[in-house]
Amino acid sequence: MEDALLKIKEVSKHFGGVYAVNSVSLDINHGGICGLVGPNGSGKTTLFNTVLGLHKPDHGEIYFHNEYISHLPPYKIYERGLVNAFQIPRLFFNLSVMDNMLVAARGQEGDRLLNSLFLRNRWQKQEKGLIEEALDILEFIELEPWAFTPAAELSGGQRKLLEIGRALMARPRLLLLDEPAAGINPVLGKKIFQKLEALSTNGMALFIVEHRLEILFEYATWVYVMDKGKIAIAGQPQAIVDNPDFYAIYLGEE
Ligand SMILES: Nc1ncnc2c1ncn2[C@@H]1O[C@H](COP(=O)(O)OP(=O)(O)OP(=O)(O)O)[C@@H](O)[C@H]1O
Numbered sequence: 001m002e003d004a005l006l007k008i009k010e011v012s013k014h015f016g017g018v019y020a021v022n023s024v025s026l027d028i029n030h031g032g033i034c035g036l037v038g039p040n041g042s043g044k045t046t047l048f049n050t051v052l053g054l055h056k057p058d059h060g061e062i063y064f065h066n067e068y069i070s071h072l073p074p075y076k077i078y079e080r081g082l083v084n085a086f087q088i089p090r091l092f093f094n095l096s097v098m099d100n101m102l103v104a105a106r107g108q109e110g111d112r113l114l115n116s117l118f119l120r121n122r123w124q125k126q127e128k129g130l131i132e133e134a135l136d137i138l139e140f141i142e143l144e145p146w147a148f149t150p151a152a153e154l155s156g157g158q159r160k161l162l163e164i165g166r167a168l169m170a171r172p173r174l175l176l177l178d179e180p181a182a183g184i185n186p187v188l189g190k191k192i193f194q195k196l197e198a199l200s201t202n203g204m205a206l207f208i209v210e211h212r213l214e215i216l217f218e219y220a221t222w223v224y225v226m227d228k229g230k231i232a233i234a235g236q237p238q239a240i241v242d243n244p245d246f247y248a249i250y251l252g253e254e
């Protein structure tokens, strides 16, 4: 049997007296869309940030591809292919869509903003390959017609797609998304999830926090429900919506 892609073992993270994440254990397997839901303040973003190396866990261990990663700085975790689409650096609004894609490439000269902006010659060798790769991704997320448009001119939904596109430049093995459908219309929200589903059937694993449950549950293969820093329920979307505890958790929110 193959080991999990991401293994979280009894991880806790507290801020002062608040246990934002309280002894969470879970596995993310290769491929598929795994959802993480729960009321506001239940610890979802804190768990993501701990996985990404932005917070050091107070207790517990995290393994990615069987490698212990809890002690690694965020860029090293990113280099291993564990990527968050809505992480730093944010979009550069005065740069073109294409340049936003190029500065996001992982483990290449295009990696570094300074290189990409001021030392063009040095990375020109690689640039052609990167541009082709970026165009492929832009085609996939349907932003190719805007490749040379400043990012500032994109709609809110297109900016979300561009952030996902930039994350894809890193060739992630596991892509973490914190609320990809927030603040955009339901049609575009669904479209984003359709794109994510296509990525997952190509072998990429996705771990997604989303408050728009009706969209997430249509695409997720597995869902973890967090409540007060703990994983309260886990299962396939249908089993979650059939579980009365699920509603109790959300009603307890008030
Ligand atoms: N940097 C921080 N310093 C202090 N407390 C924090 C910090 N980050 C989060 N918390 C607290 O930890 C708890 C979990 O917050 P977190 O942001 O992880 O929840 P969430 O599930 O992502 O919520 P939401 O759905 O609203 O985004 C909350 O009580 C929050 O106030």
Ligand SMILES: [Mg+2]
Binding pocket: 044, 045, 046, 178
């Ligand atoms: Mg959050």
